[in-house]
Amino acid sequence: MRKEEVASVAAKPSLAGLGSPSPLSCVPPLASGSPLSWPAWKEACATLQKLLSDPLLVKAARGEPVIQSPIHSEEGLKALHPIDLEKLSFIGDSLKKLRKEVGGDASVLGFMGAPWTIATYIVEGGTTRTYTTIKSMCHTAPHLLRTLLSHLGQAIADYVVFQVEYGTHCIQIFDSWGGQLPPDMRERWSKSYIKEIIDLVKKRYPETPIVLYINGNGGLLERMKDTGVDVIGLD
Known part of the structure; x- marks a missing residue:
């Protein structure tokens, strides 16, 4: 490799500054022991830089939900469909193995988000600090939001039953943004849909304990107790 090529690579910014989870940089292939040719290495670095500079991909890599087609209209509701539990067979298999592994020495805890919390991502398109769009929808398109929350409630109830049938001892519902x-x-847009889920699950598995956690729930404890849950998680 020519000296000017090494100098050119050394001058390139580290990929770590673009949101990479590891301190990667465009190290020359000969210096790193890579079998790639110099042109192939440059192309790989350029591709990786593009990927890591894409805010959607960076958010996804960090575990933040990214919804590329948020639902804001009746047309958007047409994209909804019942939960396909067959596609979640790998979760069922994992639960069965885990249940067998722990035996009677520990309990297997299943969990899922509450309808309101999941709806915030679907409507806002991702994480937010203001929840402006979905809060506005409560007033400007309540029928739309009710349809979305009802759909999510049924899907979540089906998923809870699925987890119980595959070995979960206890269920925790997270209403992170309730x-x-x-x-x-909250009574209208969150609590009522959580209660519907709990009622549906308890009809099938009345002995399965259900835990409800709401982020920032200090002022909601009295209102949480009549949802039908067995345990309230404290923030």
């Missing part, structure tokens, strides 16, 4: 609603709005 605390963002004032108490009266």
Whole structure:
């Protein structure tokens, strides 16, 4: 490799600054022991830089939900479909293996998000600090939001039953963003749908304990107890 090529690579910025989870950089192939040719290495570096500079991919890599087609209209609701539990067979297999592994020495805890929390991602398109769009929808398109939340509630109930049937001892429902609603709005847009899920699950598996956790729930404890859950998670 010519000296000017090495100098050119050394001058390139590290990929770590673009959101990479590891301190990668465009190290020359000969210096790194890579079998790639110099042109192939340059192409790989350029591709990786593009990927890591894409905010959607960076968010996904960090575990943040990314919805590329948020639902804001009746047309968007047409994309909804019942949960396909056959595609989740790998989760069922994992639960069965885990249940067998722990035996009677530990309990297997299943978990899922609450309808309101999942709806915030679907409507906002990802994480948010203001929840402006979905809160506005409560007033401007309540029928749309009710349809979305009802759909999510049924899917979540089906998923809870699925987890129980494959070996989960206990279920925890996370309403991570339920605390963002004032108490009266939470009664209408979050609590009622959680209660529907619990009622559906308890009809099938009344002995399965259900835990409810709401982020920032200090002022909601009295309102949480009549959802039908067995345990309230404290924030």
